[in-house]
Amino acid sequence: MAKISALSGFPEWLPAQRRVEQHVIDVFRHVAELHGFAGIETRAVEPMSQLLRKGEIDKEVYVLRRLHAEEGEDTDPDRTLGLHFDLTVPLARYVLEHQNDLSFPFRRYQIQKVWRGERPQDGRFREFYQADLDIIGQDSLPGHVEAEVAVVMAEILARLPLPGFTIHVNNRRLSEGFFRSIGIQDHEAVLRALDKLPKIGREAVHALLVQDAGVSDQQADACLGFAAISSADGSFAQAVRDLGGSGELMEQGIAELTAVLERVQAAVPGAIVADLSIARGLDYYTGTVFETFVEGHASLGSVCSGGRYDRLAADNRHTYPGVGLSIGLSRLVSRLISADLARATRPVPSAVLVSVTSEETRGSSEAVARALRARGVPTEVAPSAAKLGKQIRVADRRGIPFVWFPAEEGGEHAVRDLRSGEQVPADPASWTPPEEDLTARVVPTA
Amino acid sequence: MAKISALSGFPEWLPAQRRVEQHVIDVFRHVAELHGFAGIETRAVEPMSQLLRKGEIDKEVYVLRRLHAEEGEDTDPDRTLGLHFDLTVPLARYVLEHQNDLSFPFRRYQIQKVWRGERPQDGRFREFYQADLDIIGQDSLPGHVEAEVAVVMAEILARLPLPGFTIHVNNRRLSEGFFRSIGIQDHEAVLRALDKLPKIGREAVHALLVQDAGVSDQQADACLGFAAISSADGSFAQAVRDLGGSGELMEQGIAELTAVLERVQAAVPGAIVADLSIARGLDYYTGTVFETFVEGHASLGSVCSGGRYDRLAADNRHTYPGVGLSIGLSRLVSRLISADLARATRPVPSAVLVSVTSEETRGSSEAVARALRARGVPTEVAPSAAKLGKQIRVADRRGIPFVWFPAEEGGEHAVRDLRSGEQVPADPASWTPPEEDLTARVVPTA
Numbered sequence: 001m002a003k004i005s006a007l008s009g010f011p012e013w014l015p016a017q018r019r020v021e022q023h024v025i026d027v028f029r030h031v032a033e034l035h036g037f038a039g040i041e042t043r044a045v046e047p048m049s050q051l052l053r054k055g056e057i058d059k060e061v062y063v064l065r066r067l068h069a070e071e072g073e074d075t076d077p078d079r080t081l082g083l084h085f086d087l088t089v090p091l092a093r094y095v096l097e098h099q100n101d102l103s104f105p106f107r108r109y110q111i112q113k114v115w116r117g118e119r120p121q122d123g124r125f126r127e128f129y130q131a132d133l134d135i136i137g138q139d140s141l142p143g144h145v146e147a148e149v150a151v152v153m154a155e156i157l158a159r160l161p162l163p164g165f166t167i168h169v170n171n172r173r174l175s176e177g178f179f180r181s182i183g184i185q186d187h188e189a190v191l192r193a194l195d196k197l198p199k200i201g202r203e204a205v206h207a208l209l210v211q212d213a214g215v216s217d218q219q220a221d222a223c224l225g226f227a228a229i230s231s232a233d234g235s236f237a238q239a240v241r242d243l244g245g246s247g248e249l250m251e252q253g254i255a256e257l258t259a260v261l262e263r264v265q266a267a268v269p270g271a272i273v274a275d276l277s278i279a280r281g282l283d284y285y286t287g288t289v290f291e292t293f294v295e296g297h298a299s300l301g302s303v304c305s306g307g308r309y310d311r312l313a314a315d316n317r318h319t320y321p322g323v324g325l326s327i328g329l330s331r332l333v334s335r336l337i338s339a340d341l342a343r344a345t346r347p348v349p350s351a352v353l354v355s356v357t358s359e360e361t362r363g364s365s366e367a368v369a370r371a372l373r374a375r376g377v378p379t380e381v382a383p384s385a386a387k388l389g390k391q392i393r394v395a396d397r398r399g400i401p402f403v404w405f406p407a408e409e410g411g412e413h414a415v416r417d418l419r420s421g422e423q424v425p426a427d428p429a430s431w432t433p434p435e436e437d438l439t440a441r442v443v444p445t446a
Numbered sequence: 447m448a449k450i451s452a453l454s455g456f457p458e459w460l461p462a463q464r465r466v467e468q469h470v471i472d473v474f475r476h477v478a479e480l481h482g483f484a485g486i487e488t489r490a491v492e493p494m495s496q497l498l499r500k501g502e503i504d505k506e507v508y509v510l511r512r513l514h515a516e517e518g519e520d521t522d523p524d525r526t527l528g529l530h531f532d533l534t535v536p537l538a539r540y541v542l543e544h545q546n547d548l549s550f551p552f553r554r555y556q557i558q559k560v561w562r563g564e565r566p567q568d569g570r571f572r573e574f575y576q577a578d579l580d581i582i583g584q585d586s587l588p589g590h591v592e593a594e595v596a597v598v599m600a601e602i603l604a605r606l607p608l609p610g611f612t613i614h615v616n617n618r619r620l621s622e623g624f625f626r627s628i629g630i631q632d633h634e635a636v637l638r639a640l641d642k643l644p645k646i647g648r649e650a651v652h653a654l655l656v657q658d659a660g661v662s663d664q665q666a667d668a669c670l671g672f673a674a675i676s677s678a679d680g681s682f683a684q685a686v687r688d689l690g691g692s693g694e695l696m697e698q699g700i701a702e703l704t705a706v707l708e709r710v711q712a713a714v715p716g717a718i719v720a721d722l723s724i725a726r727g728l729d730y731y732t733g734t735v736f737e738t739f740v741e742g743h744a745s746l747g748s749v750c751s752g753g754r755y756d757r758l759a760a761d762n763r764h765t766y767p768g769v770g771l772s773i774g775l776s777r778l779v780s781r782l783i784s785a786d787l788a789r790a791t792r793p794v795p796s797a798v799l800v801s802v803t804s805e806e807t808r809g810s811s812e813a814v815a816r817a818l819r820a821r822g823v824p825t826e827v828a829p830s831a832a833k834l835g836k837q838i839r840v841a842d843r844r845g846i847p848f849v850w851f852p853a854e855e856g857g858e859h860a861v862r863d864l865r866s867g868e869q870v871p872a873d874p875a876s877w878t879p880p881e882e883d884l885t886a887r888v889v890p891t892a
Contacts, residue, residue, distance in 0.1 A: 014486075014548070033824050036796035036846075037795070038793060045453070064511075065509045097451070102461075145829070348483075349480075380481060383591070
């Protein structure tokens with residue numbers, strides 16, 4: 001038999017841990033659907049020619065080969081397939097492929113595994129869940145949807161067992177407008193440098209700004225001053241102007257950022273701050289950009305990021321702008337588990353184990369189980385007619401809170417709460433456990 | 447830009463179709479949890495040495511290669527990874543790897559995509575969902591669990607929008623006991639031949655039996671007579687004895703099969719028949735075997751199959767017997783959609799579109815949406831403050847049944863049912879849609 005072992009970078013959960021992951025997925029789905037987002041899934045593979053658009057051959061893609069591949073299947077980049085490394089490339093393709101069958105603005109969420117051939121020694125996952133949510137317009141998309149995805153993000157995170165979180169929001173027009181108005185040409189180089197602030201600190205970024213972005217010492221100071229601005233209300237605007245920023249583009253950015261702040265504060269008070277250090281590495285954002293941090297877990301980095309982009313995809317008829325967010329779900333779940341922030345109340349869904357007096361009367365125990373399940377109570381029947389003490393230990397070991405003792409001739413049914421030891425008469429046609437015991441729930445660890 | 451096109455063998459659904467798939471997944475999960483099964487997921491990849499155990503190099507496996515693979519990563523079968531082609535090989539590995547952390551009997555369900563490099567011209571999927579449910583014992587597993595998985599199977603299928611279904615059940619001991627008692631040595635060759643009955647018919651199977659299994663004409667007739675036996679109650683037993691079968695092994699098989707029939711009939715009347723033609727191709731079944739057919743869709747083949755096996759996995763300490771079933775979920779969903787057996791009531795979850803009078807009052811519309819969502823009503827706000835007729839058409843196109851008109855100063859809120867045209871005053875703090883309109887449901891097509 002081949003070696004049995006864990007594979008570095010491919011996380012796998014025990015049942016109680018999987019319950020935590022499933023809970024996060026369920027919350028994401030529930031909130032997304034409350035906001036009218038439809039779920040889709042895309043195939044796990046895309047042609048390599050799609051995955052490596054713009055010739056980004058540095059991408060850590062897993063390439064597929066059929067064990068019994070035909071001649072040429074392996075070398076033609078339109079026929080060679082790779083596993084998707086995010087859900088954005090597939091969404092762009094899905095929207096173009098199905099544009100005639102979708103209604104726009106297209107509101108979709110998507111929760112799927114993605115794969116990246118990262119070096120495992122970096123402690124990164126090679127297989128992980130990503131949970132994305134986007135609103136895609138055809139040719140145009142109103143600005144107010146930028147606040148909308150932030151609200152959904154806040155509502156999802158507020159329902160998760162996290163110690164607290166804050167969405168940090170900035171606006172690309174505001175940044176670009178500010179940098180231009182103080183005489184900087186290469187604003188993208190400035191953004192790339194500022195993006196490194198949390199990792200390398202102010203001094204190193206200052207050096208980068210001068211060397212790579214070609215700005216003066218004074219401009220670099222202004223950029224760092226800009227990135228230090230943060231406020232939960234609209235006061236960031238005056239701070240930017242005080243730093244010497246001005247101009248139409250910057251004022252447009254200020255107006256957009258103020259609107260996002262106000263809308264999100266109205267929906268989920270305290271969830272968001274304007275933070276002008278937020279840059280987002282990717283070039284393709286054009287307006288609002290978000291990052292989200294969990295209180296006391298700065299080392300996690302941003303758990304939920306996104307923003308506005310003007311061109312998800314395009315063909316010779318249409319351009320598709322959008323706004324979206326993405327949660328690195330496996331990373332978040334992994335932290336919930338490793339830092340013991342949340343736990344399943346038990347590893348199995350069962351609320352009740354029905355005991356079995358003898359194999360001859362197993363049918364009566366099964367009838368009790370059927371009656372309980374008919375009212376939505378997860379129930380299993382003892383695997384063997386062992387001594388009652390042993391059956392109770394089976395329930396205990398599985399974390400099942402109640403053991404049912406079927407009526408013996410003329411007698412009454414009874415149910416015992418294993419935690420309190422209390423045993424009461426009960427009718428299988430009407431008894432239900434307390435709501436909080438109905439199934440395995442995921443709760444913050446006290 | 448690279449070519450945008452569907453990939454043969456990689457099904458992908460539009461939002462309303464995905465809703466059907468999600469519904470089937472939800473039903474499977476709900477029923478499995480009612481019966482105390484815990485959900486797990488395994489990584490999508492296994493070492494090639496695991497996937498090709500017993501040297502089955504004919505398996506249509508997708509092999510993975512990192513675009514930036516290191517020397518040797520590609521050639522060592524313990525380091526080379528492939529995508530799993532079923533959920534049984536990963537389960538065997540998971541049980542061995544985590545045996546110290548699981549409690550046995552281990553009741554797990556698992557719903558994941560699997561990949562097979564099948565020839566697409568056969569109309570087979572290369573990527574599809576499989577939904578599995580197994581009970582795994584450590585060293586031993588009582589026989590009554592064989593009926594238990596059939597009950598779960600029946601309850602899942604009964605809740606799906608199918609025209610009707612029947613579980614066909616047989617028992618390997620019964621078959622083997624019968625074949626031996628009429629003097630046949632190679633009972634596995636007989637089972638392989640009988641497995642082909644639905645495809646090639648009685649005459650061709652008769653020829654196969656004589657040529658490949660080396661049985662006499664008379665024995666072949668008896669085998670075909672045996673395979674023709676079918677009954678919804680225990681009467682199959684006498685029919686087998688009448689054909690000349692006898693012996694301890696056969697009688698054990700009869701007793702087991704009778705017990706499964708009775709237990710399943712007690713739980714889900716009419717769901718199961720004994721059908722002695724059921725052979726199941728795989729060698730590893732050792733007791734009860736199941737196949738399931740949908741009324742009027744014989745061409746689908748078995749939509750849900752499984753059975754008892756004595757050795758899922760083993761190491762030098764333990765052997766793991768089990769019983770399980772597997773639904774070819776994508777195939778089933780594909781048929782539900784292509785034969786128009788079921789439909790989503792609408793493609794989006796939203797029950798309500800809140801109209802927007804002007805961009806200045808969008809905040810009021812958002813407040814209405816928040817109030818509705820707080821009571822679990824999926825709601826979206828109109829994307830633009832267009833003329834009301836246009837906003838209503840947006841709702842109509844998306845299949846949203848209700849449009850909300852926020853109160854204008856001093857006035858009342860109103861909600862219109864777009865299907866009846868009826869418009870009534872409504873309070874955002876208390877109005878709820880009828881239960882059946884709350885979200886997109888999946889219903890049988892009338």
